Amino acid sequence: MMKIAPSILSADFCNLKHDIVLVEKAGVEYLHVDIMDGHFVPNITFGPKVVADIRKNTSLVLDCHLMIDNPEAYIKDFAQAGGDILTIHVESTRHIYRAVQLIRDNNVKAGIVLNPGTPLTAIEPVLPLVDQVLIMTVNPGFGGQAFIPEMVEKVRKLKEIKDLNDYAFDIEVDGGISDKTIGKCYEAGANVFVGGSYIYDADTPEQRIQSLKDAVALTSK
Ligand SMILES: O=C(CO)[C@@H](O)[C@H](O)COP(=O)(O)O
Numbered sequence: 001m002m003k004i005a006p007s008i009l010s011a012d013f014c015n016l017k018h019d020i021v022l023v024e025k026a027g028v029e030y031l032h033v034d035i036m037d038g039h040f041v042p043n044i045t046f047g048p049k050v051v052a053d054i055r056k057n058t059s060l061v062l063d064c065h066l067m068i069d070n071p072e073a074y075i076k077d078f079a080q081a082g083g084d085i086l087t088i089h090v091e092s093t094r095h096i097y098r099a100v101q102l103i104r105d106n107n108v109k110a111g112i113v114l115n116p117g118t119p120l121t122a123i124e125p126v127l128p129l130v131d132q133v134l135i136m137t138v139n140p141g142f143g144g145q146a147f148i149p150e151m152v153e154k155v156r157k158l159k160e161i162k163d164l165n166d167y168a169f170d171i172e173v174d175g176g177i178s179d180k181t182i183g184k185c186y187e188a189g190a191n192v193f194v195g196g197s198y199i200y201d202a203d204t205p206e207q208r209i210q211s212l213k214d215a216v217a218l219t220s221k
């Protein structure tokens with residue numbers, strides 16, 4: 001099942017509710033929520049309070065992408081704030097297995113994410129435990145960057161590992177997703193697509209969402 005996850009990093013934070021309702025009405029499944037701490041990545045966004053406020057205003061699945069050091073310290077807070085999926089970077093902790101277990105213990109879905117420079121071998125031991133694997137298709141930290149084409153092969157290899165082992169996780173891609181790049185990712189095996197600037201930097205985000213769906217439908221034929 002393919003899902004579109006608009007990233008509110010590119011929304012207008014003074015009109016956040018408006019920008020969330022807009023994509024919800026356009027028929028997306030997820031809302032992608034980027035948490036940045038200024039340490040793991042060179043940018044800062046917001047913390048659990050904002051996630052809790054978003055939770056009160058939407059029934060979309062809150063897909064929380066934690067770009068923070070020591071994620072273990074904040075998992076409980078983001079789970080209690082109403083995050084549905086907590087996705088942590090394998091590079092952000094020494095104890096990735098323990099951190100994934102902690103997410104599951106908090107009764108939310110567990111995701112794992114890889115920077116473009118990190119090989120798939122780094123996450124193989126936790127693959128049986130996760131609900132989602134996110135392949136970064138840009139370096140994390142900012143919206144509006146160019147898609148890294150080499151990441152398509154990484155998605156393809158991950159899909160092979162998934163099929164070989166009968167794993168059930170979703171494969172998500174994040175960064176530089178547009179009508180030009182989504183088809184390649186879908187064809188390689190991704191089924192959850194984050195869209196930030198492509199969706200929100202447009203006059204009509206609804207049309208951009210539709211064009212992403214159309215591009216996937218064209219690839220499926
Ligand atoms: O995690 C991140 C950036 O670190 C993303 O979720 C961005 O929000 C994607 O933005 P676009 O590349 O789609 O503009």
Ligand SMILES: [Fe+2]
Nearest residue numbers: 034065174194
């Ligand atoms: Fe993200």
